[in-house]
Amino acid sequence: MSMTMEVDQVRQEEPGGNADFEWNAFDSTLYHGRNYVKPYPNDLVFVEELRDFFAAELRGGEGLHGVxxxxxxxxxxxxxxxxxxxxxTLIDYSTSNVAWLQRETQxxxxxxxxxxxxxxxxxPYSAIDKPRLLLGQRAQVEAGSIFQLPREKWDLGTMFFVAESISEREEEFMAAVRSFIGTLRPGAPFAAGFMENSTGYQVGSHDFPAVEIRxxxxxxSLRSLAExxxxxxxxxxxxxxxxxYTGMILVCGKKLTNTES
Ligand SMILES: C[S@@+](CC[C@H](N)C(=O)[O-])C[C@H]1O[C@@H](n2cnc3c(N)ncnc32)[C@H](O)[C@@H]1O
Known part of the structure; x- marks a missing residue:
């Protein structure tokens, strides 16, 4: 084995960071078709949990700003x-996903x-007659990175299959969760979904990373940041x-009021 091959092998074994992947080549239509056109039973269970959690935490709440x-x-x-x-506000880093979201929310x-x-x-969902119209009126799509979010801006938030699915580095998983919580106001309710033990995923001909988490x-990642x-x-x-992957994990909680995140 030549020295160059050894160096190449070591390089290949280094976990890739968020910046090492082609997010603008993310095929949103293919991803949506694969994952959400036929509802996956586990996602519908998560939707029920989200419904009951937000309804209980925000009873009577309206006029808030979510992310x-x-x-x-x-x-x-x-x-x-x-x-x-x-x-x-719907935020994504990938230009293709931002374009898809701009169309789809309207x-x-x-x-x-x-x-x-x-x-x-x-x-309160049952009281809404025209969710399609309402989403179009209330949604705004922004390009941005989870690693550069404004602090303590939003009243409630969600982050689904992101922190563990944008990098192979555990420290970036931890930083992404911290940044997500950091962008919420103290006391804000949130829900986050995670793929368990994911080894990465392919969308079309492009490979995307994951950190194998449980x-x-x-x-x-949430200790001292959230209840x-x-x-x-x-x-x-x-x-x-x-x-x-081996499973899906849903966490619902509230940002602590005295966190330094
Ligand atoms: C596995 S997908 C999850 C998409 C969607 N939330 C879902 O539930 O299916 C990971 C998403 O993270 C986005 N992403 C990658 N790097 C990011 C970053 N630095 N900041 C914000 N989003 C990022 C990707 O464009 C992609 O939309």
């Missing part, structure tokens, strides 16, 4: 915040109807579409 960080091609976290928000596809129907089984990593409910873990099961 979904790393929104990608997924509207269900935003739909779960819709009744409580006068403004709803008249979303019928594939999101089953997600809304799940939400609309309870108040619920202990999630709890550690959380026990995480909900759903087994991946036999799913031929989404492979390379």
């Amino acid at each position: 979904d960080v790393g929104a990608g091609a997924n509207l269900y976290p935003s739909l779960a915040m819709l009744p409580f928000c006068a403004k709803l 008249g979303y596809a019928a594939s999101w109807d089953p997600f809304w129907e799940t939400l609309a089984k309870a108040e 619920d202990t990593h999630v709890k550690d 959380i409910r026990p995480p909900i873990r759903l087994e991946a099961g036999d799913d031929p579409i989404r492979t390379g």
